[in-house]
Amino acid sequence: MISPYHGGSRVKIPNCKIENLNILPKIQIDEQTLITLSLLKIGILSPLDSFQGYEEAMEISREGRMENGLVWSMPVLLPVTDEESYTFSEGDETTLHFSDKLVALMKIEEKFSLDMYEYCNRIFGTTSIDHPGVKAILQKGNKFVSGHIKGINNYNTHFSTMQPDPDKLRGLFNKKGFKTVTAFQTRNPPHRGHEFLHKYSLLSTDALFINPVLGPKKSGDFSDQEIFQSYQVYLDKYLPKQRTILLPLIYAMQYAGPREAIMHMIMRKNLGCTHFVIGRDHAGVGSFYGPYAARDYVSTFTDIGIEPVFLKEAYYCKACTEISNDDICPHDDSQKSHFSGTKIRDAFLHKREPYPYEMRGEIYNKIIELRSSKQNTVETLDKLEINLSNPLE
Amino acid sequence: MISPYHGGSRVKIPNCKIENLNILPKIQIDEQTLITLSLLKIGILSPLDSFQGYEEAMEISREGRMENGLVWSMPVLLPVTDEESYTFSEGDETTLHFSDKLVALMKIEEKFSLDMYEYCNRIFGTTSIDHPGVKAILQKGNKFVSGHIKGINNYNTHFSTMQPDPDKLRGLFNKKGFKTVTAFQTRNPPHRGHEFLHKYSLLSTDALFINPVLGPKKSGDFSDQEIFQSYQVYLDKYLPKQRTILLPLIYAMQYAGPREAIMHMIMRKNLGCTHFVIGRDHAGVGSFYGPYAARDYVSTFTDIGIEPVFLKEAYYCKACTEISNDDICPHDDSQKSHFSGTKIRDAFLHKREPYPYEMRGEIYNKIIELRSSKQNTVETLDKLEINLSNPLE
Numbered sequence: 001m002i003s004p005y006h007g008g009s010r011v012k013i014p015n016c017k018i019e020n021l022n023i024l025p026k027i028q029i030d031e032q033t034l035i036t037l038s039l040l041k042i043g044i045l046s047p048l049d050s051f052q053g054y055e056e057a058m059e060i061s062r063e064g065r066m067e068n069g070l071v072w073s074m075p076v077l078l079p080v081t082d083e084e085s086y087t088f089s090e091g092d093e094t095t096l097h098f099s100d101k102l103v104a105l106m107k108i109e110e111k112f113s114l115d116m117y118e119y120c121n122r123i124f125g126t127t128s129i130d131h132p133g134v135k136a137i138l139q140k141g142n143k144f145v146s147g148h149i150k151g152i153n154n155y156n157t158h159f160s161t162m163q164p165d166p167d168k169l170r171g172l173f174n175k176k177g178f179k180t181v182t183a184f185q186t187r188n189p190p191h192r193g194h195e196f197l198h199k200y201s202l203l204s205t206d207a208l209f210i211n212p213v214l215g216p217k218k219s220g221d222f223s224d225q226e227i228f229q230s231y232q233v234y235l236d237k238y239l240p241k242q243r244t245i246l247l248p249l250i251y252a253m254q255y256a257g258p259r260e261a262i263m264h265m266i267m268r269k270n271l272g273c274t275h276f277v278i279g280r281d282h283a284g285v286g287s288f289y290g291p292y293a294a295r296d297y298v299s300t301f302t303d304i305g306i307e308p309v310f311l312k313e314a315y316y317c318k319a320c321t322e323i324s325n326d327d328i329c330p331h332d333d334s335q336k337s338h339f340s341g342t343k344i345r346d347a348f349l350h351k352r353e354p355y356p357y358e359m360r361g362e363i364y365n366k367i368i369e370l371r372s373s374k375q376n377t378v379e380t381l382d383k384l385e386i387n388l389s390n391p392l393e
Numbered sequence: 394m395i396s397p398y399h400g401g402s403r404v405k406i407p408n409c410k411i412e413n414l415n416i417l418p419k420i421q422i423d424e425q426t427l428i429t430l431s432l433l434k435i436g437i438l439s440p441l442d443s444f445q446g447y448e449e450a451m452e453i454s455r456e457g458r459m460e461n462g463l464v465w466s467m468p469v470l471l472p473v474t475d476e477e478s479y480t481f482s483e484g485d486e487t488t489l490h491f492s493d494k495l496v497a498l499m500k501i502e503e504k505f506s507l508d509m510y511e512y513c514n515r516i517f518g519t520t521s522i523d524h525p526g527v528k529a530i531l532q533k534g535n536k537f538v539s540g541h542i543k544g545i546n547n548y549n550t551h552f553s554t555m556q557p558d559p560d561k562l563r564g565l566f567n568k569k570g571f572k573t574v575t576a577f578q579t580r581n582p583p584h585r586g587h588e589f590l591h592k593y594s595l596l597s598t599d600a601l602f603i604n605p606v607l608g609p610k611k612s613g614d615f616s617d618q619e620i621f622q623s624y625q626v627y628l629d630k631y632l633p634k635q636r637t638i639l640l641p642l643i644y645a646m647q648y649a650g651p652r653e654a655i656m657h658m659i660m661r662k663n664l665g666c667t668h669f670v671i672g673r674d675h676a677g678v679g680s681f682y683g684p685y686a687a688r689d690y691v692s693t694f695t696d697i698g699i700e701p702v703f704l705k706e707a708y709y710c711k712a713c714t715e716i717s718n719d720d721i722c723p724h725d726d727s728q729k730s731h732f733s734g735t736k737i738r739d740a741f742l743h744k745r746e747p748y749p750y751e752m753r754g755e756i757y758n759k760i761i762e763l764r765s766s767k768q769n770t771v772e773t774l775d776k777l778e779i780n781l782s783n784p785l786e
Binding site for chain 1: 591592593595596597630631632633634636704712713714715716717718719720721722723749
């Protein structure tokens with residue numbers, strides 16, 4: 001059976017009425033918080049319907065669980081500036097704004113500060129500002145507010161139409177008779193190592209839900225267009241369409257590795273999936289986490305409610321003459337051609353088409369085509385256009 | 394955890410003392426019964442410690458279960474001739490002989506006859522003597538005896554040393570920390586379609602137990618030497634040795650398709666395995682059963698105590714450029730090169746080396762080498778020599 005919602009039931013947050021809200025104190029939010037609001041609104045972060053407070057954040061940092069015991073590995077925080085925090089008191093209503101647009105109405109429950117050194121150590125395992133997630137959160141200061149969100153307006157129409165609706169997705173799974181669905185998260189165009197994971201998922205469960213993460217990028221990342229459209233080409237040519245569903249998730253990566261892997265699982269559990277592929281160095285960045293750190297951390301939890309799928313890193317093995325991994329290949333390293341982000345990015349930089357055992361030619365060609373056309377020039381999310389043939393409609 | 398014995402505990406049947414047994418009435422047994430005795434003795438047919446009687450045989454024929462409800466799909470019968478049956482009464486002790494050797498001591502419990510037309514229809518789904526299993530059993534008449542087996546002497550030393558010892562195998566699984574083991578039964582040298590199943594098994598469970606069935610053949614079958622030695626070459630070159638165990642099972646196929654698939658599962662459950670691969674047309678012959686008949690029948694039982702692994706038929710797909718099956722490949726039939734026993738046998742007949750995507754070259758070469766040497770000329774089981782590097786010793 002497809003997974004129940006995390007914590008039991010779906011959260012739905014209504015729109016808020018705009019009238020008479022301009023007199024309330026304002027909090028300016030950034031793109032990451034804007035995206036978090038779109039996830040909260042549609043229930044992908046169920047059972048959460050608010051930004052979390054001090055005690056909850058501390059418990060999560062220490063235990064990877066909410067105070068009620070539910071698995072939850074990263075606090076969902078609303079940062080405020082010192083100036084903002086002077087304008088309201090606990091119990092006040094306040095409005096959240098992105099740029100000049102009113103996005104949400106919230107009742108302040110608590111103003112608090114965190115020891116960000118301890119926080120980063122616990123959540124990211126590092127305080128180095130070379131870590132993009134650490135750098136981003138440290139720039140926001142150490143002041144936060146918690147509170148019940150009374151309404152959210154989807155400022156960005158793309159956010160509202162592009163986040164997958166959990167109820168609709170569950171309806172689709174039920175209609176198709178899927179009892180088990182493996183979710184696959186990605187931030188890259190598919191190479192043959194990814195395909196190996198997809199095919200294992202399609203052999204071992206009823207369906208594959210490919211859920212590329214679109215949203216803010218770090219330098220060197222593939223664009224949302226490149227990721228999503230290359231997946232459309234790939235799905236069209238190489239995967240069984242009746243059992244593969246492709247939908248994006250708008251989400252701001254924090255690159256917290258093991259801790260973030262659990263959040264990725266919870267979001268896909270809320271989307272009805274029963275299995276989730278934990279990749280090599282899942283949600284990691286640079287060399288901050290070991291290749292199997294997420295696997296080890298996830299394994300310490302038995303009650304997430306969605307099954308982690310651990311597969312070792314895939315590679316092409318010349319002796320096997322096929323894509324393989326250390327679970328099935330007995331050959332030594334000299335036979336193995338590993339997939340690497342750097343190698344793939346270089347292939348595009350120098351327009352050297354990858355070998356067929358590295359990446360399907362159609363995928364390479366689609367990305368080259370996008371790079372030589374205007375379609376790939378969007379830089380911010382609110383200008384993103386993706387030609388979605390949405391299976392939920 | 395590795396599987397408990399079917400019915401709860403292992404049966405062990407002692408040797409019987411030879412003295413003073415020559416005065417007892419004699420039953421002449423054939424090779425199939427000799428093999429059954431070796432399986433009974435070592436506990437692979439646990440909880441069975443006797444040949445089954447009329448009511449048990451009828452219940453099994455009707456329900457696929459023993460009278461106590463335990464899943465058991467094919468009666469284990471001891472056929473006797475009319476002449477033999479006149480020489481003893483119920484309650485008598487009798488000796489079982491293969492050729493001129495005393496093999497077992499049994500106390501007769503029941504003499505009975507079966508409606509062989511009904512029996513064949515229920516067990517084989519046919520009464521056609523074109524079916525080798527039907528033909529074999531009809532040649533034995535319709536008279537049987539049941540009885541408690543008081544002792545078995547292993548006439549054929551190969552039987553005693555080659556049947557895998559369930560306790561030793563379980564000990565090996567435990568020592569290696571395997572919690573899940575997929576058993577793979579085969580009567581053929583491995584082609585790439587088999588390899589696809591092996592690799593899926595190694596990805597989805599802790600270990601793979603390759604358990605080729607050696608024993609009586611039908612015409613056109615590969616010899617025991619060819620099957621076993623080609624697997625040794627294959628294991629050495631292409632599979633992870635620490636997680637793959639290769640041991641033969643001496644067993645006389647009855648080609649009963651769906652019914653026999655269940656017996657294959659029970660034997661591997663007794664050997665400690667947790668999963669068992671149900672192949673295409675498993676244990677079938679000719680076109681008596683559909684390709685997925687075993688799958689359908691096995692699926693009607695939920696309490697066998699060993700998990701069936703159903704994978705659709707593998708093939709090489711030119712568009713995927715790899716081994717695939719209908720669970721993962723979206724292409725049309727024109728792209729697919731299917732594996733077939735006939736094609737493989739023809740390759741050897743005409744000494745045309747199969748394509749690398751059909752069979753590994755080392756396997757082809759090993760069989761060609763065996764066919765051009767004297768090693769492959771043994772025709773009966775008691776002359777079979779297999780160079781076993783037995784992982785259980």
